[in-house]
Amino acid sequence: MRLLPHRPVILATVVLGVGMATVALAQEDVFDFIPEGGRTLLQNARADGLSAVLEAAIASESGDADAWGGRLEAAKADVPAIEALDSWQTDTLAHYLAANAPLAADAELPRDGRDMALALCQSCHIITVVVTQDRTQEAWLRTMNSPSHVEIATTPAEREALADYLVINAGIPIDQIPPELRAGGASY
Ligand code: HEC
Structure with missing residues (x-):
């Protein structure tokens, strides 16, 4: 279980003011407190850039959550996007990869x-x-x-x-x- 929020809650309505678009956005944002899952964590990390080693592992390796946790920990040394993950996010991503890898680089993420x-x-x-x-x-x-x-x-x-x-x-x-x-x- 999470003992601390992993990021501050941002009140979109306060920042953006009032309007129809804001109402729709605010409704989506009500779920922001639910932590990101592995699909989003992987997508965001890829957008920031993964190492060739880690991309190759994701494209070709399987393994349980411990194996993926080890690969992610090893990647922290030279991949800032993985280094930036807190321990819950690392664990969440490790379990996502255990459930879904290997994943082709251009495949839609499950x-x-x-x-x-x-x-x-x-x-x-x-x-x-x-x-x-x-x-x-x-x-x-x-x-x-x-x-x-x-x-x-x-x-x-x-x-x-x-x-x-x-x-x-x-x-x-x-x-x-x-x-x-x-x-x-x-x-x-
Ligand atoms: C088809 C209707 C329905 C859907 C969809 C549904 N639930 Fe429920 N859920 C119930 C009902 C009815 C109860 C109360 C009776 C019971 O506990 O079985 C309940 C209670 C619960 C409880 C509290 C009681 C318990 O069993 O511990 C949890 C936790 C829960 N649901 C989780 C989930 C999760 C996770 C999902 C999505 C995968 C989900 N529910 C989707 C009908 C649903």
Whole structure:
């Protein structure tokens, strides 16, 4: 679980003023407190530039999260975009690569745990039910295989990837949840 926010919360409405575009943007931004998943972390790191060694590993190697964690730690010496990741982000990216690599350099990146949580976990209850829980992978998989959840369209591998993302990134303290997402959101 995360003990600290990994970046300051920026209030888009305050910065940008009021207007229709701002309203739409502010609505999207309500989920900014949910930490980035591996797809976004990888995309951003690539935009900043990865080393040839790391790109080659991503394009050709598989491995578990420990193996990828080791490769990422090694890359920190000469890749600023990887050096800039905090320990939760490094762990999140390591699990994403464990679930998805090898990944061709030009392939569309598969959805990550955050993508899945936002797409799949809000239709019956608010996302708060999910992101405030501090749980083991086994407990997450038990929830996802429960009668209320078993029909959600995911492959077993995606459930595992979502569970791994949530082990690292959920357990967000309630005072970091935007007020509009704190109460009264469950409709089941
Ligand atoms: C089809 C409706 C539906 C969707 C979609 C859904 N849930 Fe739920 N969820 C429920 C219901 C109903 C409950 C309360 C009953 C229960 O606990 O099974 C619940 C409760 C929960 C709880 C608290 C109780 C528990 O089992 O620990 C968690 C955590 C949870 N859901 C996680 C998720 C996640 C993660 C997703 C997305 C992968 C998700 N939910 C998507 C219906 C849904």
